[in-house]
Amino acid sequence: MSTGDTGVSASLHDHRLPMPVPVGEYDRCPVTDVLRRVSDKWTLLLITLLGRHPHRFNELHRAVEGLSPRMLTRTLRVLESDGLVEREVFPTLPPSVEYRLTPLGASLLEPLSALAEWAVAHHAEIVAVRQRTA
Amino acid sequence: MSTGDTGVSASLHDHRLPMPVPVGEYDRCPVTDVLRRVSDKWTLLLITLLGRHPHRFNELHRAVEGLSPRMLTRTLRVLESDGLVEREVFPTLPPSVEYRLTPLGASLLEPLSALAEWAVAHHAEIVAVRQRTA
DNA sequence: CAGTATCCGAATTGATACTG
DNA sequence: CAGTATCAATTCGGATACTG
Numbered sequence A, B: 001m002s003t004g005d006t007g008v009s010a011s012l013h014d015h016r017l018p019m020p021v022p023v024g025e026y027d028r029c030p031v032t033d034v035l036r037r038v039s040d041k042w043t044l045l046l047i048t049l050l051g052r053h054p055h056r057f058n059e060l061h062r063a064v065e066g067l068s069p070r071m072l073t074r075t076l077r078v079l080e081s082d083g084l085v086e087r088e089v090f091p092t093l094p095p096s097v098e099y100r101l102t103p104l105g106a107s108l109l110e111p112l113s114a115l116a117e118w119a120v121a122h123h124a125e126i127v128a129v130r131q132r133t134a
Numbered sequence C: 001c002a003g004t005a006t007c008c009g010a011a012t013t014g015a016t017a018c019t020g
Numbered sequence D: 001c002a003g004t005a006t007c008a009a010t011t012c013g014g015a016t017a018c019t020g
Helices: A007-013 A023-027 A030-038 A043-052 A057-063 A069-081 A103-133 B007-013 B023-027 B030-038 B043-052 B057-063 B069-081 B103-133
Strands: A085-090 A096-101 B085-090 B096-101
Touching (some): A030 B030, A043 A057, A043 A069, A043 A085, A069 B103, B043 B057, B043 B085, B043 B096, B096 B103
Antiparallel strands (some): B085 B096
């Protein structure tokens, strides 16, 4: 890092966003799109759990304290409609539904890990600064 | 990847979060904390721009179409209070204020790039799935 | 079991006008 | 120039009750 200027950031946004960033363009920026998807209240957690093994609906519901069925469904549906999660229905009685990461979803775990490691490494520092500021 | 099970996801959340994830604990999870910070509407964009070179307030304002002074200030203040951005006031007339990434902020560009590359590589696929679902 | 339906409060963002 | 103040609109998320 700090080779002088923008070696790092260049790779962040230089998939031809011109410098004066029109927000219309920016909204279609892949990075923001993905980031905003992944970063709502429950998505990351669900991806992580599904990264371990497939889960049934109520299994997820039980695993995550505070997550209502409404938000669980909503979050899974978005993930599904983005092709990150796969939903399989077993027509048993009572019905059983299994959710698992698609290969695409699984591949996302990798870059997410880089960010996770950064977060783990630097979170204390952030919190410290935050408290000085507070 | 896909060595069998959770090689990837393990590094995501195994800083000792037990499997039944209590949300109280999860809210203090460094990963989510950082993700939620970075992923509001303007933060990533501002970090990216500041990663190129320091900017003055109105320089950022002009650079990002659709960003109101209110949100610009708010976003910068949060970044500052997290120690990712540094604010320097030059007591000229009229006043001039420069924002730049701190070393901590700059170090965040690196993992962000990993995610950015994933996003660039897979965004088309996501969009395609989305449209089939829509 | 696996959801859906409904209602409501909270948080986020935008628009705009004003100030040291 | 670099913000702040105010108000309105939208979106997000929680609680709860109900259904095939």
